[in-house]
Amino acid sequence: MKKPVERIPVQKTYKLYIGGAFPRTESGRFYKVEDGRGKLLANMCQASRKDFRNAVVAARKAFSDWAGRSAYNRGQILYRVAEILETRRDQFIAELKSQGLPIAAARDEVDQSIEQLVYYAGWADKYQQIFSTVNPVSSSHFNFSILEPTGVAGILAPATPSLLGIVATMAPVVCGGNSCVVLASETKPLCSITLAEVLETSDFPAGVVNILTGTRSELLEQFATHMDINAIVYCGDDAAELRVVQEGASLNVKRVVHCTDTTPTDPYRILEAQEVKTTWHPIGA
Numbered sequence: 001m002k003k004p005v006e007r008i009p010v011q012k013t014y015k016l017y018i019g020g021a022f023p024r025t026e027s028g029r030f031y032k033v034e035d036g037r038g039k040l041l042a043n044m045c046q047a048s049r050k051d052f053r054n055a056v057v058a059a060r061k062a063f064s065d066w067a068g069r070s071a072y073n074r075g076q077i078l079y080r081v082a083e084i085l086e087t088r089r090d091q092f093i094a095e096l097k098s099q100g101l102p103i104a105a106a107r108d109e110v111d112q113s114i115e116q117l118v119y120y121a122g123w124a125d126k127y128q129q130i131f132s133t134v135n136p137v138s139s140s141h142f143n144f145s146i147l148e149p150t151g152v153a154g155i156l157a158p159a160t161p162s163l164l165g166i167v168a169t170m171a172p173v174v175c176g177g178n179s180c181v182v183l184a185s186e187t188k189p190l191c192s193i194t195l196a197e198v199l200e201t202s203d204f205p206a207g208v209v210n211i212l213t214g215t216r217s218e219l220l221e222q223f224a225t226h227m228d229i230n231a232i233v234y235c236g237d238d239a240a241e242l243r244v245v246q247e248g249a250s251l252n253v254k255r256v257v258h259c260t261d262t263t264p265t266d267p268y269r270i271l272e273a274q275e276v277k278t279t280w281h282p283i284g285a
Contacts, residue, residue: 013043014189016051016213017196019058020206025214026050033189036100044189047214052181052222055210059152059179060228062207067149067177075124078175080202082117085110088198092163095190099162112263113167119265120171127176127270135278142281147274149177150255151230154223156216156245158235158262162188166195166211168262169233172269174208178231181210183223189213216241224248231255231273235262 013030015022029046066074085092089110096106128147135143153173158165162185173180184192196211212219220241223232225248232254234245242258249256257272 011040011042014045014193014213016045016047016055017193017200017209017211018051018055018207019061019210020200022193022196022200023051026054031214033099035098041098042190044193044213047183047212047219049219049222051212051214052219053226055181055212056152056154056226056228058207058210059181062205063149063151063179065205066174066179066208069177071125071128071177074175074177075121077203078117078121078124078171081198081204082114082121084198084202085114085117085195088194089114092191092194095194096163096188099188099190109161109164113164116164116167116171116265120175120270123267123270124175127267130267131271131274137280140283142283143278144281145276145278147176147271148277150273150275151178152228153178153180153231153233153273154226154229155180155182155233156220156223156235157182157184157192158259159185159187161262163191163195165235165262166192168265169235169259170209173231173233173273174204176270176274178273179208179210181212181223181229183216183219184211184213186213186215220244221248225251227252229254231257233257233259233272235259 015024025045025047027048030043031046033041033044035041092110093106097103132146135145137143155169157169166182192211199209221244224245232249246256
């Protein structure tokens with residue numbers, strides 16, 4: 001009997017997520033993602049500066065519609081993402097495990113990611129009531145301060161935790177009505193594009209969340225200096241990288257948020273990508 005030929009599995013090429021679509025990088029470059037034993041897990045697109053600029057254009061185009069939606073609707077959509085992530089829980093656990101995470105830790109990370117989405121979904125229509133104020137003034141006016149989204153946020157997600165790191169930085173940003181461009185973990189990027197598939201099958205409008213994979217060294221300065229990025233969330237502890245971000249951000253006075261811990265759930269994280277608008281109204285008018 002002829003010995004059966006061993007089947008060679010087809011390796012998935014994970015694409016970028018820009019404007020609600022999954023394009024290949026315009027440069028045609030990719031890099032290999034391997035497990036701890038050197039086995040090929042996937043081919044990952046290596047985003048270029050042109051891909052980044054395309055993502056910013058998509059985020060800016062989506063911003064006004066997203067910011068104009070009711071807070072309740074944004075909460076519904078975030079909750080829908082949590083629902084879909086729950087149904088694909090086993091897939092995310094398997095991807096985290098394949099990238100070297102112990103099974104118990106993988107389960108915990110996926111569960112925390114789902115809980116973060118539910119948490120910020122619940123805050124979407126409540127943070128305005130908590131953090132907006134009526135200010136005492138010594139004149140015949142009413143003085144109100146309310147929160148408004150900053151605009152387009154650039155997020156440099158942490159290397160680990162790879163899934164929870166994206167969810168914990170992205171969720172409070174979009175909860176507050178911002179759109180964003182995310183650079184995923186360079187070394188453990190599988191879950192980032194699988195998460196993009198979840199976002200695409202939810203009710204998120206195209207362009208609200210854009211996810212790139214690639215090298216931080218190539219795109220860090222682009223995130224920091226792009227004039228249409230209004231805020232940047234930097235996750236990491238590299239002093240040289242943080243200096244590049246802070247100096248680049250000064251060119252258009254974009255807000256810099258240095259995130260050193262992505263695990264806690266905290267409504268104050270919504271405020272990090274919000275601007276305060278104060279209105280004066282004369283009494284009796």
